[in-house]
């Protein structure tokens with residue numbers, strides 16, 4: 001299996017299906033964040049929004065190997081502490097309801113690490129040093145994503161059609177959850193999509 005490097009299997013991969021299904025939401029989030037992350041205040045709101053999403057999902061996604069949600073949450077809390085900012089938790093967040101939705105949700109969380117490296121550079125340009133969360137996996141970020149995609153493809157190969165559909169819905173929902181959290185933190189404007 002070589003779903004990540006663009007080899008011929010790419011077109012048939014489930015990761016490709018997830019990327020296609022969520023492309024518009026990803027693009028919209030990238031755009032909104034690139035406008036909003038323009039200083040310490042925006043960066044704090046980004047960390048708080050991300051913490052809302054990850055802490056709400058910690059127990060729902062506990063069973064999935066390699067996600068390291070606990071380590072991500074701790075890194076977020078430490079970054080916020082360093083910036084003297086309070087944490088946000090979100091009891092009203094919606095979380096995956098079954099293992100299939102969890103795979104889709106996990107895909108979004110794993111993928112966010114790739115964009116996170118871009119954001120870490122932006123934070124450095126802004127003179128912000130509290131980037132434990134964004135740089136958690138450092139040079140291993142892509143390797144971790146590839147390892148996740150390999151596990152995702154193994155799951156998808158034996159999943160039923162309804163399970164794969166549920167995973168796509170879980171990924172779409174997770175993008176909406178990030179967006180909702182950033183809106184609640186007043187980082188980005190509300191948008192209906």
Ligand code: HEM
Pocket residue numbers: 015019026029030033034107108109110111112113114115116118119175178
């Ligand atoms: C919380 C916000 C974000 C989430 C949830 C998110 C989610 C994702 C996901 C799921 C992927 C994997 C796509 C694939 O299968 O290839 C991805 C990749 C990527 N994202 Fe984001 N992303 C976020 C923010 C950003 C931002 C703000 C940027 C740019 C400033 C960005 C840039 C990228 C890049 C460059 C990749 C790698 C694409 C590739 O190499 O194929 N992301 N992101």
